Amino acid sequence: MPTAGVEFAKVSYTPAGGQFILRDISISLAAGSTTALLGRSGSGKTTLLRTVNGLVRPTSGGVTVNGQSVSAIRSAADLVALRRGIGYVIQETGLFPHMSIERNAGLGLELAGRSSEDRRARAREVIEQVGLDFEGLHERLPWQLSGGQRQRVGFARALALDPAVLLMDEPFGALDPLTRGEMQTMLKGLLERMGKTVLLVTHDLDEALFLADRVVILSKGGVVADLLSGDVARSQNPHVKDYVSAVHRMVGR
Numbered sequence: 001m002p003t004a005g006v007e008f009a010k011v012s013y014t015p016a017g018g019q020f021i022l023r024d025i026s027i028s029l030a031a032g033s034t035t036a037l038l039g040r041s042g043s044g045k046t047t048l049l050r051t052v053n054g055l056v057r058p059t060s061g062g063v064t065v066n067g068q069s070v071s072a073i074r075s076a077a078d079l080v081a082l083r084r085g086i087g088y089v090i091q092e093t094g095l096f097p098h099m100s101i102e103r104n105a106g107l108g109l110e111l112a113g114r115s116s117e118d119r120r121a122r123a124r125e126v127i128e129q130v131g132l133d134f135e136g137l138h139e140r141l142p143w144q145l146s147g148g149q150r151q152r153v154g155f156a157r158a159l160a161l162d163p164a165v166l167l168m169d170e171p172f173g174a175l176d177p178l179t180r181g182e183m184q185t186m187l188k189g190l191l192e193r194m195g196k197t198v199l200l201v202t203h204d205l206d207e208a209l210f211l212a213d214r215v216v217i218l219s220k221g222g223v224v225a226d227l228l229s230g231d232v233a234r235s236q237n238p239h240v241k242d243y244v245s246a247v248h249r250m251v252g253r
């Protein structure tokens with residue numbers, strides 16, 4: 001699938017009777033780029049990510065994926081078609097506990113009506129791409145894997161339909177630091193080879209700088225910094241400096 005860009009144009013979101021969660025956000029994610037979304041807890045990162053696959057509908061403004069307006073989608077069938085082109089990885093993987101690893105990885109293909117031969121071949125391919133041994137693991141249930149292995153299966157499932165866009169919401173949040181490091185390296189290799197448009201929510205600045213071309217920081221639902229990863233260390237933006245000094249304090253640099 002060709003890579004798609006994602007465009008947020010003056011996106012605002014206020015739940016009924018509530019306060020602004022997103023306020024007038026305009027950012028553009030170039031096709032094939034990786035953008036990290038940082039910001040304090042509650043700043044709206046997850047909400048913004050979910051406007052891309054239509055889980056949250058902006059109150060005003062719009063999101064386009066490869067030129068297609070997400071906000072204009074009205075039918076369930078069109079929403080399903082949009083989501084087929086968007087992989088989604090969350091912290092707890094969302095694997096179905098009663099389904100084998102192979103079936104979990106190939107679920108998107110099953111829902112898209114692909115043949116069992118196709119599903120098996122593709123499930124094998126993506127499970128191996130994320131560094132797991134298909135023969136040894138494909139019949140197991142999710143609880144029979146380690147947390148890190150389960151998260152790899154979550155990635156495999158997100159990749160199975162070869163989406164042009166990947167949304168990742170703290171994908172390594174539940175992992176120990178060593179497993180987290182291994183997974184970051186694995187993901188970086190995959191992203192370099194696959195050239196997808198990626199939006200990654202993380203609290204970890206080092207992770208953002210390692211994986212992303214660009215860093216966007218949200219505060220109270222608005223963008224307060226938007227810069228290339230290579231410019232973070234010398235940025236004079238107070239929000240960026242706060243982030244950098246908080247990381248330095250935390251790790252005693």
Ligand SMILES: Nc1ncnc2c1ncn2[C@@H]1O[C@H](COP(=O)(O)OP(=O)(O)OP(=O)(O)O)[C@@H](O)[C@H]1O
Pocket residue numbers: 015018021039040041042043044045046047048
């Ligand atoms: N549908 C909703 N109705 C009311 N409030 C909501 C809704 N969705 C999110 N919120 C609130 O909006 C704010 C932003 O939530 P969001 O999950 O996007 O933040 P976040 O930056 O991803 O936080 P974290 O880093 O803790 O995951 C929070 O205060 C949350 O409670």
